[in-house]
Amino acid sequence: MSDPCFSVVIPAAGIGKRVGADIPKQYLTVLDSTIIEHTLKPFIEHADIQRVVVSVSEDDQWFAHLKVATHPKLTVVKGGKERVDSVLSALKALPETDYVLVHDAARPCIQSSDIDKLMAHARETNSGAMLAYRVRDTMKRSDQFNHIKKTVDRENLWHALTPQMFNNKQLIDAISGVQQQHLITDEASAIELAGGQVTIIEGRSDNLKVTQSEDLLLAEFYLSKFNSLVKEKI
Ligand SMILES: Nc1ccn([C@@H]2O[C@H](COP(=O)(O)OP(=O)(O)OP(=O)(O)O)[C@@H](O)[C@H]2O)c(=O)n1
Numbered sequence: 657m658s659d660p661c662f663s664v665v666i667p668a669a670g671i672g673k674r675v676g677a678d679i680p681k682q683y684l685t686v687l688d689s690t691i692i693e694h695t696l697k698p699f700i701e702h703a704d705i706q707r708v709v710v711s712v713s714e715d716d717q718w719f720a721h722l723k724v725a726t727h728p729k730l731t732v733v734k735g736g737k738e739r740v741d742s743v744l745s746a747l748k749a750l751p752e753t754d755y756v757l758v759h760d761a762a763r764p765c766i767q768s769s770d771i772d773k774l775m776a777h778a779r780e781t782n783s784g785a786m787l788a789y790r791v792r793d794t795m796k797r798s799d800q801f802n803h804i805k806k807t808v809d810r811e812n813l814w815h816a817l818t819p820q821m822f823n824n825k826q827l828i829d830a831i832s833g834v835q836q837q838h839l840i841t842d843e844a845s846a847i848e849l850a851g852g853q854v855t856i857i858e859g860r861s862d863n864l865k866v867t868q869s870e871d872l873l874l875a876e877f878y879l880s881k882f883n884s885l886v887k888e889k890i
């Protein structure tokens with residue numbers, strides 16, 4: 657059987673309201689480059705990834721100025737109102753591909769070892785999957801007054817990560833079929849709602865999403881550690 661073809665979609669059309677900076681969080685600089693440049697690097701450099709499609713907002717003033725913007729692997733499309741709209745717009749711009757890996761621009765600490773785990777799963781099982789890591793803490797469900805209603809069993813409970821990898825056409829059909837009736841915050845939920853089976857691949861918990869301002873410090877810490885590990889190996 658021939659090796660499957662992999663492409664990547666990077667939704668980057670958000671405004672980063674929760675970080676509260678004066679520019680969208682993906683364009684903030686951490687160490688030597690912007691968050692989105694850190695995010696794109698392992699995908700652009702990956703030999704088995706054919707194309708990378710980035711969705712940016714209609715009034716984006718930053719992406720075109722990045723060095724990576726002219727990379728031959730890259731296509732830029734207009735994103736939409738919600739993350740799911742930005743993902744769909746990018747999926748529709750992809751040429752024929754067996755698998756698409758959807759990864760948040762706001763997750764700059766993604767390691768190529770986790771990308772390889774997803775690809776190995778596709779090669780072995782001929783099916784999609786998503787990264788996640790196990791919930792470690794005691795989990796509480798409260799009401800709107802922060803009064804605890806329940807301690808939730810943490811067994812088999814996971815934090816959803818990206819990349820999430822599916823067949824391109826299956827994902828377009830799933831999102832198109834369910835997005836009017838449901839709030840879709842990740843690709844797996846569209847597949848689940850459309851009746852598909854999604855497998856979790858255990859990923860690294862340092863693949864954090866920069867969501868609040870304090871996540872910037874953590875991202876900087878992890879990226880500098882990764883850099884020094886690479887230098888040690890050289
Ligand atoms: N309309 C949107 C909204 C979000 N995203 C992208 O989806 C990813 C994950 O979303 P999130 O962390 O929620 O980003 P924001 O929407 O920018 O954050 P906030 O909700 O704090 O405004 C980010 O890379 C973001 O740029 C997108 O492409 N299009």
Ligand SMILES: C[C@](O)(CO)[C@H](O)COP(=O)(O)O
Pocket residue numbers: 739760815816817818841842843865867
């Ligand atoms: C896709 C995602 O990053 C998985 O954790 C997440 O769902 C993005 O949306 P959120 O609104 O920031 O949870």
